[in-house]
Amino acid sequence: MIDxxxxxxxxxxxxxxxxxxxxxxxxxxxxxxxxxxxxTIVEADNAVLxxxxxxxxxxxxxxxxxxxxxxxxxxxxxxxECKSISNYIDSIMTGLLFTRTFRGQTPNIDRTIYRxxxxxxxxxxxxxxxxxxxxxxxxxxx
Numbered sequence: 811m812i813d814x815x816x817x818x819x820x821x822x823x824x825x826x827x828x829x830x831x832x833x834x835x836x837x838x839x840x841x842x843x844x845x846x847x848x849x850t851i852v853e854a855d856n857a858v859l860x861x862x863x864x865x866x867x868x869x870x871x872x873x874x875x876x877x878x879x880x881x882x883x884x885x886x887x888x889x890x891e892c893k894s895i896s897n898y899i900d901s902i903m904t905g906l907l908f909t910r911t912f913r914g915q916t917p918n919i920d921r922t923i924y925r926x927x928x929x930x931x932x933x934x935x936x937x938x939x940x941x942x943x944x945x946x947x948x949x950x951x952x
Contacts, residue, residue, distance in 0.1 A: 812872040812936055814946050815853040822851055822878075822902055829898055839879075841919055847891055848881040849899070859933065870936050871949075876908070878928040879916070888924035889915075896926045907948040908932040 815837075823835040826849055834848040855875040862871040880895045882888035900910060908930035916927040937944035 819851050846883045850879045852877050875931045880926045883923045892926045903930045907950050
């Protein structure tokens, strides 16, 4: 299986923590974050592109989808804060050749929390190992 989840999470989380002081970033769903602002980054799908497998069944490409949720509980300006963070995330993801397939406000269980949901898709090629590092090639489509 082509697994880039840790690399994607680390890249986004590091950039967010540098740009937004005190932001919490998680790699799994969180219904009620402990601190704000908060972002969750979840690989929601990782499927083999069937026609790219060879005769031995090895996958060479996978279509991946990430769902990212941005939360704010500010008394004033929570929508603005979520939009600012989601715009920054969008610049990161499009720079990685992901295509945004959804962006919208999602009602949260706790109505005092504003939430924006983003979804991104891309095709990733199997990794090429160079010493101790594996390099993956991203594609918007294949």
